[in-house]
Every structure is written in C-alpha cells, then in structure tokens.
Amino acid sequence: RAAVCCITIWVHHLLVLPLECNFSGDRFDWSHTVEAARSSTFCTYLQCPTGQLRVCHKWNILLDTAKAAATSPVDIPNACAPDYAVASFYKIFGYPTGLGVLITKKRPKTKRVTSVLSEQGMINSSEELLLDGRKDSPRHYFGGGSVDVVLPRTDFVVPRNTRHVNNDDKSGEFVNLGVTVHGTEHFRGILELENGFKELECLGGMKVISSHATCLAEELVRRLEKLLHDNGTQVALIYGQWGNSLSKKDARNGFLSPGPTVAFNIQDRDGCIIGYDEVSRLASLSSPPIQLRTGCFCNPGACQEALSLTETDVLDQYQSGHVCGDRRGVINGKPTGAIRASFGKDSLWEDLNALVAFIQKVFVSREDALSLSLRVRLSTETSSDNPANESMAVIKSIFVFPIKSCAAMKVNRWPIHQTGRLLFDREFALVDSSGSAMRLHSHPRMSEIHPRIDLDTNSLVVSAPHCEDLVLSLNTSTNNDESINPEDVQVCGILCKGTIWGGRKASSWFSSFLGVRCWLARHHEATLSRNGRDDGLAYSNEASLLLLSQNAITALNRVISSQGWGKQVVSRHFRPNIVVSSSSDAHEDTEQQVTSNPEDLWQKISIKNKGNTLELNAIGKCARCQMVDIDPDSGMKGNTLRALAEYRRERGKILFGTFFSGNSKNETSDVFWIEEGNEVRAR
16 A cells, blocks of 8 residues: 555454353353454554554454353353453342443553544544544443333334423433433442352352252253143243253254253143243242243343244234233234243252142143033033024123223213223223323222213212312313323333323322322323214223123132132122123022123124114123232232133133124114113124
C-alpha cells in the first residue's frame, strides 16, 4: 500500500457460550468453536489524515457457567480457556437472589476505540460519546421477564410493558418498563457468601453434590421412560440428551454427559401434549403439593428447538395472545413450553418419588380404570334417546358480572344482547400498572367488591366493606378522562382496547381497597356504541355467555363430600351467567343425576319469554383454573379444582360449564329479556 499505516486499533467482539443448557441440562464441548473464533481475526483499513488506520477484529470468549457451576465442579480445558466467565451464587446456594460473579483475564490497559478515532480527527467528541455508549445510547440487551416474545435466529423482539409517555416538551417516546435496570450492589448478600461456601464444604464439596444430583436425575429419567399408557404410548416426552437412552450418554458429537436437569412434557394416550399449565396446576393441588418450573425458562432458543417449533409457529402463538411467562401451555395443538425438574444439593429422594407418583396417578391411562368423566358421558348419552333428542330445563338463576373478577350481581330478569351477552356483563375490568386485567385468584379481595348496575339512572354503583359507595355514570360523555388515553388491556394474554373510566376518583377507590395501584377500564367498543352497549364479548374470556346446570353442581358436591374436602360449593364459585335446573331435579338420588352434566351434550338452546325466542349455539366447554377455589363470600381458598380434576379432566383440561353465543329472533328490539323460570329447550 502506498500510504503508511500509522496505527492499529483492535475491535473486540463478544461470543458467549453456555457450559450447560438451563432448559434441558445438555452440556457442550466448545473447543472447536473457540478454536475457530480465535483463528478468525481479520483486519480492514481506513483512511485518516496522517495515513492509514488498520482496524483489526478479534473475538473474545465469555463462558457462561451459571447452570453448570450450580451442581458440579467447573473444570475448563485449555482449549476452551475463555477471556471471561460468569457464575451465579443464587444458583449455587439458593441465596442471595440476583448475585453473581464475572471473572476476567488480566490484560494491559488500552485506549478505547473512540478515543483513538477522536485523536486521529475522524470523529468529534460528541460522536465519541455516542459510539462509546455512555450517553443517549439505547440499550441493546434485555433480561429474563422483560420481553413478550423473541426469536433466536431473527432480529425480532417485543419488549414487555412498553408504554407511550409524554415528555416536558410534549414530544413523546416509548419506554420499556420491563428492561433490566441498574440498582445498588447487594452488599449484604456478598457478606453472606462465606456461609454458603462453608455449607458446601460440610456437604463434601461439589463432587459429592454432583454425584448426588446426577443420581437423582438418572433415576427420574429411568422411571419416566417406564411410564406407559394402556395402549403403549409413552407418558413423558423427554427433551435433550436425557431423551436418549441412558446408555447413550457418552461424550460424542460435541455433547458431554448432561447435568441434573430434566425437561419433559406429558402426553395423553393419543399422543397429544397436555399443557404444562395443566400439569403444574394439578401438581400444586396434589398431596403433598408439588411446585414445578414450567415454560421456556428464559431460554426461548433451546425451547423452540426442543419443541420443534418454527419461527412461524412462535409468531402464530404470539398472535394468538401467548407471551413469555403466561399460563397457556398448548396453542393450536402445539406446546409453548415444557416442565423442568432440576436437582441439586437440597433435593431429596422423596421429592423424586412424589413427582413420579403424581404423574402416574393423574396422567397414566389404564384400561381397567374407566374414568368418572367417561361414565358421565355414557350415562348422559344413554338418557338422551328420546325421538326429538331434546331436553327441557328452566332458568334457576341469572348472574351479571359488571366488573370482571368482582362479585356477581344476581337479578330476576335482565336484558341480553343478540350475541348472547348479558347487558353490561364483563364490560369493566380492573387493570394494574402493566395493563393486565386483575384476576380473582391473584387478588382474592376482589370477591368483596360488589358492583351493581342501575338501569333507571344509567349508573354503576360499587360497594365494599368499610368503604363509601362509588357511583359512576355510564354515560360516555361524562366519564372520559381526556388526560388518559385508551390503553391496551390484556385479558388472559389477549389484548383488548379499554378506556380508563371514572378517572382518578375510581382509581383511588379501588387502589385503596385492594392495596394495589389499579384503574377501572371499560371496554372500548362499549364507549363508542349507542346507550353504552355493544355486541362484542367485552372482557369475557371466550364467549358471550356461560351456562351451568344445577345437576353439575350437585354431582360435584357429592365428590367433595365423599373425599372429605371441606365446604361444598355453590353456583357462584364458577361465575356462570345462567344456572338451569332440569326437569329431573326431583330425583336427585339416582345415579344418573349424580354423575350427569347435561350441558356437555347441548349443541343449541332456545329460551322463550313472552312470545319471543332467543336461540344460542354452544361454543365449547369452559376450562377451569384456580379461580374456582375462591369462595365468593369469604375469599378463602378451597379444594374445588382438585375435586373437579378427579372426574372432569379431558385432554389436559378441567372442563365445567358450557359457553354459548348466538342471535335473537326477537324482531322488535335488539335486546331480549330473560327471566328466572323461563323455559329452556336444549338439543
């Protein structure tokens, strides 16, 4: 080259390699990868005022030992000698949270690239600050729990809790509320590390811990592999190296013997995955309760590969409302995550026994064990052989839930939309600072909030113990707070438009009672439609109307009594809109009555009132969660879901009640009135 090279600068790139996968426990031999990175140094040339500037690029290696160091000694071969290494004291000791260590090689001090470029007159001081990332530079990293979805092979990430805020200059920007933030160093935790190391010495050191944890993991895999359904289908689908036979664990093809972490999913006798949310929910109800780690474990790349999900699959799941950290285990027949069993210094043989016994009892199908749910279907089908294939019932109770997850408003008669949604039902919701609708199972005191709709004054009246009534007009022209824009409200992972209602007055009332900062939101379509009404689902989970039979409640109470699981339930435990009584209620002692859930078979119902007919079509059965455990009067938790799980499980879901939707044949009005005692004809 004609010009003289005046100076050489090095640009350092970072390659991060995990020693052990936190999803499946797989361990890797990175020696060939590190060797390739070390030998990939290359240089480019830039023209500067005094000659040429040589820019050389070099890879620095960071070895992530956080998972591996938690249960075994970390012996790094010279071929993989990294420039940096990280470890987590929380994973090693179980305490203190958020405290780890970064180990670096000693190296001579060098000038920053930006300083060299500035000295050569190639950038000015302000550009140096920008390139150095110390001023006005956006963060290009995020931590666990701070995103809704991320694709490992594509530059695609959706931050969690992104909100639009206004600056003093009224310009406006989007701020991610979930990104990693800097805080004060954990000084107290650092001081307590000495006790943690002493405990490791008392246990015999990391080699003993490794042997203990690995033994438990091997035994779990061995037992899971032996679990078979009556038709020979494998019960547990194990991922990663543990999914291979134990005899194939020898190091080869870049893999080492896996660590004591087993990732798996449960499948039914037909080979369909049972959602991890369902497994986790039932495990927490078992005796003794079992707490499982489920999902993707903040490792979306390993999760996507293990579950054989394409990027299209992941995006489809996101579009369906699934985000990282929610409880939707299966979407469109495909799993969104897995179940993880991790063993360490504190794990016991009894823990392993309890987990395997739970899976065997709850999920293994046996030919000689005809489930009660099947008996229910058979007995009901046998009883429906009349020529018209119709059932007769009457409306026993009507419930409206103006505010989602709050107490019911029982009415004798009430208007219903053409879609089947009761007027004002689930039209309001309480939302937290993240924009998510608050749910009863997370905030049991919501059961003490009693909303009431006054149709005469067109107002919402809310009462709660030791509080003055909150009265809000339902008129859209008087309750819009112009200083607060409509927000996205997230209901069960689905985004719905909502308008803050009642302003700061309502927010203060609800926040004071619940002890959580929250706002009252009204479904956005309701604020745009005439007379505060709309024909959508509002904040209902799946369909316009939920129907439940008294037969079903009677059968459930028989199960609760037979198992000695405490207080019996009432219809309000299940938050139905309509409760019906069948014509056979007078014969409650028959076996058919006890085991029958007639609404399971209803495809269509017709409700007659004063010459008009409302027809509704069945949409599907209602999958239940821990919310049914909350007593609607006291807010205390019971064993309702556990009792339902005994006989109402179907393809990994606990089903109880049926959703309906449809159109009215009433030609004189867009609203149909229903009353207690109305005849219901089902077919």
